[in-house]
Amino acid sequence: MKSANGRKTTRSVYAILLHDPDFTPPFGIYVGCTHHRPFERYAEHKRGEGFSEVQKYHVRLLRELYEHLNPMKPAEAKEMEKTLCAALRSAGIGWVTMGSKRRASKEKKQ
Template sequence: MFHEGPSWMTEAMRAARSLTATTRKTRGAGHSVYVVLLRDPRRSDPWGLYVGQTSRDPDLRFDQHKAGYKASGAARRFGQQLLPDLVAHLNPMRRWEALDLEAALAEAFRAAGVPWVEGGH
């Protein structure tokens, strides 16, 4: 993943693993949730997470954020890399569940002590 990461990453992984997708790999399962590692050196704890959902490949969606296409400002400016290991056990799923899990992931990360969480709408 990355060498010297945030101290809360283990708890974030536990939080993500506590969630499940009931429509995973079912017919019509074409959506994914994704997590982007954020880094803003101006913050006291510079690391954070952005949570999103997409019908596209998460790698392509990350590239779109970085290019400014339908981008989250945080993901565009501070996105470092995707963290697919956090959500591989969830994807792919139906659209309604991706929307639900996007919000649930953001809340779970906050509860796990991640100081800066964006997205999760």
Template sequence: MYVVLLHNPSRREPWGIYVGQTSRDPDWRFDQHKAGYKASRAVTRFGLRLLPELVDHLNPMRQWESLDLEAALADAFRAAGISWVEGGH
């Protein structure tokens, strides 16, 4: 699991979160997003940095666990009041 801080100053709510899952190192995956490879458009354009402190305690996990947790974590951020949440498929 990894979480990326998003920032788009032209939005009404300029700060957001992207939630993703990968079997790779999150830093490497973030670099892929920024380079446009298998990338979320939101992370490519607005991704600032990883927020490992939010998910490091959850890693590592099995792939099936991460798929369920990715969606649950995105929903939890929305429930906590973060209106711009991407990912969590």
């Protein structure tokens, strides 16, 4: 979907399983939103683009958490990113992080 000026108007949320054996809990989830397809954004993370913890600790995409949500409008995706992150934390996942470098924070229980 494109706007009148040709810009993409759709976004996707995605989730990546993280593993850091030096922390408890060792597994966590990164939630992001992108104008790319989730697998394309994940490939960028693996190449070293984006949040450094994803680059270091990525395991795989967690498609079952986001595929049914995509695509959506940009504002919806930003809100869904926050909602998904909050839902995972509420479910008892101890290490959940999200968003860009400016907003991301590692929330590991030690």
